[in-house]
Amino acid sequence: MPKPSSAHIEALFPTLVYRTVIEGAGRLNHDLEQAALALAENDTAGRRWCEKHGYSGYTSYGSLADLPDRSPLFARLKRGIERHAARFAKELHWDLRGGKPVCDTMWVNVLPEGGSHSSHIHTNAVLSGTYYVTSPEGSGPIVFEDPRHGLMMAAPPRKAQTPRPLRTYVSETPVPGSLILWESWLRHEVPLNRARAERISVSFNLVIG
Template sequence: MSVRSLFVTSLYEAALDEAGLLDELAHSIRVLAEDDEAGRQWSREKGYKGYTSYASLNDLPRRDPIFDDLKRLLTKHAAVFAKDLAWRVKPKLDSLWVNLLQGGGHHSAHIHPHSILSGTLYVEVPKGSGAIRFEDPRLPMMMAAPMRDEDAPEELRSFVDIAPRQGLLLLWESWLRHEVRPTVGKGERLSISFNFA
């Protein structure tokens, strides 16, 4: 008798230890949050606690050299992940946006349509920052599935929470539903999210 695991959902995880890069990114995020009136307005209208450039700025690598450096770094990591996924494609960065999430902020469950890989880089993570939660993509089909043991292996859980930490880089296939859990701390969590096509 044997049990095989089918249809694996992969999550790429790396630690970026380049303090200079993270410091420069943090500075740029704060400058954008101050200067980007359209992004601040969009954030207010959508009830986003803090600031995001998601709907206002689509040219960050051309706007600031540190984001161009980041683009090259992310592209290398995406290529490694694509190879691990056995893809016959070279991922190309399609979009990149910054997030400054204040205490109490969260982001409801969503996917990233029109892309193949998505991800987040955590630039600054104050104590109490909410985890990113990934949802088992089979969940909508599990109509009568019984409850699992609380200590079930990670690959058998319906939800997996990853605690953010400074320098953590995560990549996943864009169809994977995820959310940002509420932040209970008072500091500003800085992150950069992105999509590859």
């Protein structure tokens, strides 16, 4: 009688998220905070875009998404982002054929108490991410959704204590100086900001250049 073979379970098709904290970012964050608040006050076109699209707080996404071309401060941040994006691309084993990740759009977000960002993806990009300038306690995490979610059909729900890699939704709670990168097709959202202070961040997209 043949001996039963042992079972083997293999993890396939992982979804990678890159996270780091920029050391000594205090001065950078101070300057970025002041720049973001100035944009929120003076960017009339951006405020009109936010009002038209029902956007909580302020974002320069619809008006000034080329911030590194306008400001040395954002150009400095762009250089740091591209260094980390290059490391992430190596971990993803991408064949870049001599190219590299290039940050082609960047915008600021000022999210007030009660504000949120609904679930979305970033089109026309390969990597996306956010750098956190201020993140008051209670301002909420960023939440990533299992990209297979819409294909699961009759799959049973996960248990409450499901290990992190197997969860349907995974939260990342940022601190000031946090930089998070993910592949642009990964759906994500920002739940309600329950802090009394604004959460300020800089979001961006990267293409292969």
